[in-house]
């Protein structure tokens with residue numbers, strides 16, 4: 001065995017047994033990873049997940065309720081500057097219909113996601129949360145509606161929202177500034193700490209393969225996650241959108257995304273880790289591969305089919321024409337084929353003690 005492989009094995013063993021590495025070790029691992037070590041990490045990650053959550057995969061129903069957004073994230077197809085898309089907003093009744101359909105299909109978590117849309121004032125969001133909670137008191141609500149003030153987040157939490165997803169996107173300030181001309185890296189990070197302080201189950205996360213992203217940048221992502229200790233981590237490949245300045249760049253790769261999923265599982269063994277739609281969009285077996293590398297959540301779409309293709313964050317997004325019921329059975333089949341079973345409970349983080 002070469003000394004490089006020996007060192008790599010020592011590093012992956014340390015990661016498996018101690019759930020920790022320092023920046024130098026992690027960078028060495030990322031710079032020198034090969035097929036054998038990749039397989040080793042994937043197996044260790046899957047084993048870690050099974051030790052904690054068994055072979056169950058949690059299901060969440062995703063409702064993309066607005067594609068209006070005031071922000072200009074360079075990579076995103078629904079950024080404010082894109083004049084080529086049909087904008088839509090769902091009414092409270094339409095959102096409730098999605099929940100009703102989701103409830104019939106067995107979902108016990110509704111993820112409300114959208115652009116940063118000022119039409120939905122805090123009062124409107126609170127009304128949406130309270131109405132869903134009144135009708136489906138045994139279900140969890142996850143919000144993913146971007147950066148808000150501490151007080152707004154607190155209002156949403158007090159109204160009954162349980163979880164909040166806010167990817168930090170990249171923990172490299174230089175890279176963040178490159179893709180977010182009018183936003184502040186520090187504010188985004190501050191939002192995540194505020195969400196934790198308020199008591200949400202918090203999801204951070206990052207994209208893989210952003211143009212110019214290096215292994216050093218990915219090390220920063222992992223070190224930030226290690227410090228924040230979020231309950232969830234959303235990791236997906238960057239995929240270009242034709243109406244953005246990044247249209248000619250390559251997508252993040254399945255390999256790198258899988259490796260980063262496995263590494264995050266090993267750093268945070270109890271984390272809730274989705275196999276994302278973006279992963280399924282770059283590879284027909286992407287989500288299955290993600291589940292086998294440590295992911296334990298999937299989020300099929302509950303949005304009305306008439307608006308599905310309008311929530312186009314990137315080109316080639318899957319499931320844009322499929323009914324909620326079709327995605328529900330399709331994903332169950334994929335989960336089973338990957339060797340797991342579905343879990344339709346709320347699927348809180350295993351250390352969650354409730355409100």
Ligand code: SAM
Pocket residue numbers: 075076077113114115116144145146147165166167169206207236237238239240241278313314
């Ligand atoms: N507006 C909210 C926010 O930004 O937090 C929530 C919705 S936003 C569309 C959800 C996620 O989509 C972002 O956090 C980003 O990581 C991801 N996303 C946007 N454009 C993408 C692209 N071109 N490729 C892959 N993921 C993308």
Ligand code: SF4
Pocket residue numbers: 069070071072073076077078079080114115116146
């Ligand atoms: Fe808006 Fe979120 Fe897209 Fe940024 S990533 S433009 S905040 S929807």
Ligand code: FES
Pocket residue numbers: 300318319322326327328330331
């Ligand atoms: Fe939507 Fe397969 S998950 S069609």
